[in-house]
Amino acid sequence: MAHTHALDIVGGESALGISIRSGRDLIAAVRHGLPVKAVEHVLDTGRMTLAELDLVVLPRKTLSHRRKIGTLTADQSDRLMRAARVIAAAEDTFGSKEKAATWLRRPTTALGDETPLFLLDTSEGALQVETLLGRISHGIAA
Template identity: 50%
Template sequence: MNIAITGLEAVREIRDGLPVELIDEAIRDGLVTAVEVDQLAVPRKTLAHRRQIGRLSVEQSDRFIRLLRIIATAEDVFESRQKAAIWLRRSTTALEGQSPLQLLDTDAGTREVESLLTRIAHGVAA
């Protein structure tokens, strides 16, 4: 899966509501699990309703893109999908014993994860 939308194009796509199929594709490609989507982007019951509509809401689209952006950043930093997946799901003292994915339910938590990834990329944190 390659979510290549960025900048103002991403803003337009999010405002229009992303197609529900993107969630299915991300799960099928092993980027996220259905449980992670349920916890971090779109609750299971809401997703079932959104399947009938075909598109996510603006808020759901924004949360889902945020999740995919962090996954892509971690893959870039670790230069491996497998290493990124392990890092995202493993608790770390740098995040007070939480895993990076656990923090992605809020913008503030996402910023902490992004900051940590930046430090790792620059060799400041392990």
């Protein structure tokens, strides 16, 4: 399945509490709302900081509220999976979590001197980052 690495970034089956065997399963899980454990896993593994999560996925105050409820909303879940998908693509492209983290946090000329991670707050921004990662992975000048 194409989203295997992205699922690992949010903690996989242990964090999600369900088995994701297909893209349809993932869509259903996102629509239902992912467990807050998925966010905790992203934070615990250093894939995103609380400040980055605040800008890209959901505000800290909202996260505190969602912790009490136990799940994210569908929109929050969608933003989390979008970020996880791009982080996974960066890790695959650069071959390591550390190199990907550095690239995601550095302003990039090909993105108008924007920091790739901070473009993930919109689907269009994520698409531009994913397109650039595709170009890099295929050796096309960025």
